[in-house]
Amino acid sequence: RxxxxxxxxxxxxxxxxxxxxxxxxxxxxxxQAAGQIPLMATx
Amino acid sequence: CSRLHNKPTxxxxxxxxxxxxxxxxxxxxxxxxxxxxxxxHYDNFFEEVFVELEEKYGSIEEMNVCDNLGxxxxxxxxxxxxxxxxxxxxxxxxxxxxxxxxxIMSELSTVTDFREACCR
Numbered sequence: 001r002x003x004x005x006x007x008x009x010x011x012x013x014x015x016x017x018x019x020x021x022x023x024x025x026x027x028x029x030x031x032q033a034a035g036q037i038p039l040m041a042t043x
Numbered sequence: 044c045s046r047l048h049n050k051p052t053x054x055x056x057x058x059x060x061x062x063x064x065x066x067x068x069x070x071x072x073x074x075x076x077x078x079x080x081x082x083x084h085y086d087n088f089f090e091e092v093f094v095e096l097e098e099k100y101g102s103i104e105e106m107n108v109c110d111n112l113g114x115x116x117x118x119x120x121x122x123x124x125x126x127x128x129x130x131x132x133x134x135x136x137x138x139x140x141x142x143x144x145x146x147i148m149s150e151l152s153t154v155t156d157f158r159e160a161c162c163r
Contacts, residue, residue, distance in 0.1 A: 011087065012143040013095055025146035026139050032146075 060148040101129025
């Protein structure tokens with residue numbers, strides 16, 4: 001078990017949608033704007 | 044209100060649209076999320092956002108989360124930095140980051156005083 005970290009591990013930051021780990025958030029938003037992905041994709 | 048708000052070029056305040064997801068909205072069963080759980084969820088969210096933003100982009104003067112259950116402004120998070128340049132840096136960087144399985148939608152906001160914030 002690693003040493004106790006002073007900072008809590010993040011639960012939300014930098015968590016990509018499942019299946020879209022390979023695209024950047026900017027690319028993802030462009031794909032949403034183009035209608036290639038529904039706006040509220042479930043994560 | 045037309046909801047077509049002006050977008051400022053410079054501001055100390057940024058808005059992260061729909062960042063906070065109220066667990067009661069996503070839960071179909073009524074009463075499945077207790078008030079204590081809600082508060083805990085909110086506190087964790089607030090701390091995680093505040094700590095990361097302050098550490099990465101600069102000192103924060105104030106942060107507000109719209110925790111309403113209606114559709115208008117829902118989940119919006121407003122952060123007022125002490126410095127305009129920190130706000131600008133944050134907006135640019137956050138627009139290319141993920142949060143909870145979604146891309147962050149970030150822009151500068153005209154709100155400077157949250158107690159006075161109201162569409163005119």
